[in-house]
Amino acid sequence: MTASVLRVDNVRLNRGERWVLDGVSLAADRGELVAILGQSGSGKTTLLRAIAGLEPFTSGQIAVDDVTLESGLPSAGTRRALCRKVGMVFQFHCLFEHMSALDNICLAPVHAYGVAAGDAERRARELMQGFGVEHRSAALPRQLSGGEAQRVAIARALAVDPPVLLMDEPTASLDAARRAELGGLMRSLVAEGRTLVVATHDEDFARACATRLVGLEGGRVVHRTRQ
Amino acid sequence: MTRARAGLAFALVASLALPTGAAAQTSDAADLRWAGDPEGGAPFVEADPANPEQVVGFDVEIAALIARGVNRVPRFVTITFTSIDQSIARGDADIGLSGIEDTPARRATLAVTVPYYEFREVLTVRTGDAGQLRTLADLRGRRVGTLSGTIAYEILLRAADQYGVTAVSYDDDVHPYSDLLIGRVDAVLLDHVLAERRQRTMAGITTQPETVAVGHYVGVLAARDAPLRDTIDEVLRRAMRDGSLERIFRKWNVWNEDQPKLYEKLLAGEPVSSAVSDAPAGPVTLTGWEAARRYFPSLLRASSITLVLSCLAMGLAVVLGALIATGRVYGARPLRILLVGYVELVRGTPLLLQLFVLYYGIAAAIQLPAFAAALLGLALNYAAYESEIYRSALEAVPVGQLEAGRTLGLTESQVLRLIRGPQALRLALAPMTNDFIALLKDSSLVSVLTVLELTKQTQIFATNLGSWVIPGTLCAGIYLAMSLPLSVVARRLERRLRDGA
Numbered sequence: 001m002t003a004s005v006l007r008v009d010n011v012r013l014n015r016g017e018r019w020v021l022d023g024v025s026l027a028a029d030r031g032e033l034v035a036i037l038g039q040s041g042s043g044k045t046t047l048l049r050a051i052a053g054l055e056p057f058t059s060g061q062i063a064v065d066d067v068t069l070e071s072g073l074p075s076a077g078t079r080r081a082l083c084r085k086v087g088m089v090f091q092f093h094c095l096f097e098h099m100s101a102l103d104n105i106c107l108a109p110v111h112a113y114g115v116a117a118g119d120a121e122r123r124a125r126e127l128m129q130g131f132g133v134e135h136r137s138a139a140l141p142r143q144l145s146g147g148e149a150q151r152v153a154i155a156r157a158l159a160v161d162p163p164v165l166l167m168d169e170p171t172a173s174l175d176a177a178r179r180a181e182l183g184g185l186m187r188s189l190v191a192e193g194r195t196l197v198v199a200t201h202d203e204d205f206a207r208a209c210a211t212r213l214v215g216l217e218g219g220r221v222v223h224r225t226r227q
Numbered sequence: 228m229t230r231a232r233a234g235l236a237f238a239l240v241a242s243l244a245l246p247t248g249a250a251a252q253t254s255d256a257a258d259l260r261w262a263g264d265p266e267g268g269a270p271f272v273e274a275d276p277a278n279p280e281q282v283v284g285f286d287v288e289i290a291a292l293i294a295r296g297v298n299r300v301p302r303f304v305t306i307t308f309t310s311i312d313q314s315i316a317r318g319d320a321d322i323g324l325s326g327i328e329d330t331p332a333r334r335a336t337l338a339v340t341v342p343y344y345e346f347r348e349v350l351t352v353r354t355g356d357a358g359q360l361r362t363l364a365d366l367r368g369r370r371v372g373t374l375s376g377t378i379a380y381e382i383l384l385r386a387a388d389q390y391g392v393t394a395v396s397y398d399d400d401v402h403p404y405s406d407l408l409i410g411r412v413d414a415v416l417l418d419h420v421l422a423e424r425r426q427r428t429m430a431g432i433t434t435q436p437e438t439v440a441v442g443h444y445v446g447v448l449a450a451r452d453a454p455l456r457d458t459i460d461e462v463l464r465r466a467m468r469d470g471s472l473e474r475i476f477r478k479w480n481v482w483n484e485d486q487p488k489l490y491e492k493l494l495a496g497e498p499v500s501s502a503v504s505d506a507p508a509g510p511v512t513l514t515g516w517e518a519a520r521r522y523f524p525s526l527l528r529a530s531s532i533t534l535v536l537s538c539l540a541m542g543l544a545v546v547l548g549a550l551i552a553t554g555r556v557y558g559a560r561p562l563r564i565l566l567v568g569y570v571e572l573v574r575g576t577p578l579l580l581q582l583f584v585l586y587y588g589i590a591a592a593i594q595l596p597a598f599a600a601a602l603l604g605l606a607l608n609y610a611a612y613e614s615e616i617y618r619s620a621l622e623a624v625p626v627g628q629l630e631a632g633r634t635l636g637l638t639e640s641q642v643l644r645l646i647r648g649p650q651a652l653r654l655a656l657a658p659m660t661n662d663f664i665a666l667l668k669d670s671s672l673v674s675v676l677t678v679l680e681l682t683k684q685t686q687i688f689a690t691n692l693g694s695w696v697i698p699g700t701l702c703a704g705i706y707l708a709m710s711l712p713l714s715v716v717a718r719r720l721e722r723r724l725r726d727g728a
Contacts (some may be wrong), residue, residue, distance in 0.1 A: 052634050076638075083636030096629035098649050108635035111645060160636065184703075 011060035038216035075129035087157030296462030334692035342443030372403035529684035543606035548613025602675035660717035
């Protein structure tokens, strides 16, 4: 077994009296697709946000590759290092409304990592081509269909080539055909050696794609399955 | 003429009726409503220091004298000095008495009484300059202050052509003298009644003995009230004969040799020469088109001041507003409290007051030039409003947009600059345009700082012409010509931003 690229150790996170995450642990290797299953409010989105560094947690530890997040607010340096390791695809995509699809993808490489504009654009176009949305590069986010917006959001998250990709409810607004396409896309990402962590309440989809299933309920892991 | 601080250029009429101390108590007699501006102060009309609900002054006593003569009860009506003519014409009061000057424009549009007082226009200078600055000719290339809408202002405009004097118009009669002391102007031309009053209370200024011009105070009535005016003329003549007027003026310390000479001429039916009677026939006789043609170029010049001032002020307000908004959204608590304090202070007090403080209030410490004070005043005021627009626009950008930026590795300042700011700008654009148009019009307030912008120039012409119709129409047209294109540009910009770059 290869070394885990992602480790979540006994992470607890409270909002007032309530424990949103109550001692969650999980690990994922390179090329794995971990599905986090659970009802609304089970803590799966919060877990993804904690891994992405958006949600300071109360205790425990999260390690992505060689970056370790401790409880409390991460330092600017840690956050920066983490961003290269973890890409996030939000449930509602959160594409930058005022930029074209292409600019959405190029923004971080150019401004956060100093990639030359030409190189960033070449990489962005490759990604868009790979996901079948290269013809939409000039479109604004609100001109994209839900499926297109999702692919642009995935491309944006992958623009700096992070080993771990987090996806929140990716099938929520897709019909059956689009869902199957997404499954194929995710499998191809995994085949490249990337690790995907997907929060979903869609059990059929999870069982069809995932290598590991983690059931969450009330902020606790209630079942784990390897398949 | 009088010394009213006009406040707003198109000041509205306050119809606060005060009973005068000398009111005759015949209960069945009709009222004689007389208009004056207590801001003018003693010896004309002022709030009684002992009882501020009442007014006192020689005009108050003349009003009582006239009312007795026509068997009415005097009722005082407070009207801003610069609006007295229009108020009388529309019937807000029966007669205006507030040190009002006899001018051709007034005679053309109103029923004017016989003069009841002769005054001299005199120059006041700093005592140190008294030796060399004796006449208008000595003031070549220098700034001379006076009240706007007066004979003195007309004289200064002519002196501008003749001697190269720069006329500076004020809306009140206190600040010309305080600005004289601190060197913003080198002389003040006003009537001797005012000059003497100021010299008694202010050290370091000297009034020159030479008479620059002679003028008269009159009462003004609506043209349709000419019969009442004739009766009042009789009352005034009687008071000249029986010494009642002399008693009043002696009581207020303004009696001098000029008055018996004036009364003698009037009673003998001789014409009295007024300050501007030897001037070329005033613009009063112009037709509408001629007046428009004659005034349009200077209105355009004044509008360029309005435009430049508004654009610079808005530019500054946008930058300051953006900084304040950023501080309020991202700053530490003490900074946020400070900024909220600034915004509330500026929004909660009148712009007019802020302009006064900037120009006159802090003059002892920092003497800002008028244009700079105007620019700064407008910019600081509008920055507060802009900052509120930007703050709410920044807060309206969905948090998901910011988090997406953060997970991509952008720093907070990059998120602000690349994502939040540009998105907030679209939300802010419509209210910003709105504010710019409002600022364009609010810039008229800076005339209180002696900046001659469009509204002030219009007001000067209206006084000159005795009517607001033509200057007002031209002024409105120019404001519209400035604001309409702005609206169009803003709408286009908004559409472009909405539809994408």
